[in-house]
Amino acid sequence: MPIASAELRATCAAIQRVFPGAFAQVIEEGGHAADVLVHSAHDLALVLPNHAQVPAIIHCGELRLRTAGTPEELVAAQPARTIGVLSGRVAVVSGAVSGLGLGVARGLHAAGACVLFTDVDVAELAAVEATLADPVRVATAVVDVTREDSVIAGFDAALRRFGRVDLIACCAGVAPAYDLVDFPLDKFRLANEINLTGYFLYGREAARIMKAQGHGGSMVLLSSKSGLEPSKANTAYNATKAGELHMARGWALELGRDGIRVNCIAPGNVFEGSKIWNPDYIAKAAQKKGITPAEVIPFYVGLTALNREIKPQDIADAAVFLASDQARCITGQVLVVDAGQVWTR
Ligand SMILES: NC(=O)c1ccc[n+]([C@@H]2O[C@H](COP(=O)([O-])OP(=O)(O)OC[C@H]3O[C@@H](n4cnc5c(N)ncnc54)[C@H](O)[C@@H]3O)[C@@H](O)[C@H]2O)c1
Numbered sequence: 297m298p299i300a301s302a303e304l305r306a307t308c309a310a311i312q313r314v315f316p317g318a319f320a321q322v323i324e325e326g327g328h329a330a331d332v333l334v335h336s337a338h339d340l341a342l343v344l345p346n347h348a349q350v351p352a353i354i355h356c357g358e359l360r361l362r363t364a365g366t367p368e369e370l371v372a373a374q375p376a377r378t379i380g381v382l383s384g385r386v387a388v389v390s391g392a393v394s395g396l397g398l399g400v401a402r403g404l405h406a407a408g409a410c411v412l413f414t415d416v417d418v419a420e421l422a423a424v425e426a427t428l429a430d431p432v433r434v435a436t437a438v439v440d441v442t443r444e445d446s447v448i449a450g451f452d453a454a455l456r457r458f459g460r461v462d463l464i465a466c467c468a469g470v471a472p473a474y475d476l477v478d479f480p481l482d483k484f485r486l487a488n489e490i491n492l493t494g495y496f497l498y499g500r501e502a503a504r505i506m507k508a509q510g511h512g513g514s515m516v517l518l519s520s521k522s523g524l525e526p527s528k529a530n531t532a533y534n535a536t537k538a539g540e541l542h543m544a545r546g547w548a549l550e551l552g553r554d555g556i557r558v559n560c561i562a563p564g565n566v567f568e569g570s571k572i573w574n575p576d577y578i579a580k581a582a583q584k585k586g587i588t589p590a591e592v593i594p595f596y597v598g599l600t601a602l603n604r605e606i607k608p609q610d611i612a613d614a615a616v617f618l619a620s621d622q623a624r625c626i627t628g629q630v631l632v633v634d635a636g637q638v639w640t641r
Pocket residue numbers: 390391392393394395396397414415416417439440441442466467468469470490518519520521562563564565566567569570571572573
């Protein structure tokens with residue numbers, strides 16, 4: 297007994313009327329309206345089957361209102377209810393196919409958020425989408441963070457696909473390493489464009505959308521321990537990572553009255569999956585320290601108080617916390633995730 301699209305849209309409207317905090321969306325599959333997907337109101341999952349005049353099943357912390365099936369069949373099919381701290385939220389992540397950005401985007405998704413993975417790497421975006429295989433809560437968009445039109449188009453894609461934006465994580469970054477006297481101007485400018493202009497464009501677009509939506513939001517900017525304590529032969533990285541911290545503090549001040557929180561994470565050295573730590577970069581680090589490339593990771597791990605290698609998952613856990621309501625009174629902060637290496641805050 298298929299329900300026509302107009303009826304699905306009427307269902308959405310009815311849900312929004314009864315639960316103003318919810319967000320209901322018609323899902324199109326194969327050109328047909330197939331389901332209504334409800335994000336946001338956790339208590340809705342408990343009461344909706346009694347309120348709405350349609351059968352419902354619970355799916356990954358969201359409700360999908362089925363277009364067919366008897367209530368008995370649907371009750372029998374009802375899976376275990378899994379709700380993460382970010383269920384019903386929509387996140388946009390930059391630099392989301394490699395290293396820390398991929399870890400953060402996956403972490404937000406695992407915590408229940410709908411996530412738009414954005415990056416310039418078209419092939420890796422397709423690979424990530426295929427690996428995660430969750431067409432309900434995962435989408436991708438090719439975005440160059442240095443281009444205003446590209447960033448605006450990326451946020452438009454998030455709004456078209458998920459209907460809102462609640463969270464952003466800025467992760468796209470580069471770290472050209474040269475001694476000051478040899479530092480090429482074009483590399484310095486590129487680092488500024490990606491690390492500073494890119495974060496600025498994401499923050500500005502998100503702020504515009506979040507202010508218009510009127511229900512707050514959370515921004516997490518990946519800075520670095522190098523934003524707090526400089527590293528050698530890293531002029532552009534030191535400057536831009538410090539700039540991100542202060543840009544975030546200013547945004548926290550400016551956007552607080554709109555319920556928008558802005559925080560930074562300052563990771564220590566994270567090797568797993570990182571293209572910054574490519575063989576060339578490791579060779580330069582080895583040269584700087586007078587060790588072999590194979591000794592680089594143990595060397596940096598040995599600098600930490602915990603003597604522990606930091607993984608993308610450690611950064612993802614911090615990002616999920618800062619994005620979640622558990623951090624509701626935290627804004628303008630820098631969370632240092634470095635296993636104990638720098639002591640400046
Ligand atoms: N790896 C570390 O040790 C470490 C430590 C502290 C902070 N960080 C920060 O974490 C972030 C990610 O670092 P990573 O080591 O995972 O790097 P990475 O090189 O593995 O990932 C960076 C991603 O950004 C994307 N990107 C580059 N230019 C872009 C552009 N113009 N538009 C859109 N996307 C673009 C790349 O395609 C890539 O997917 C950076 O901001 C970095 O400063 C990394």
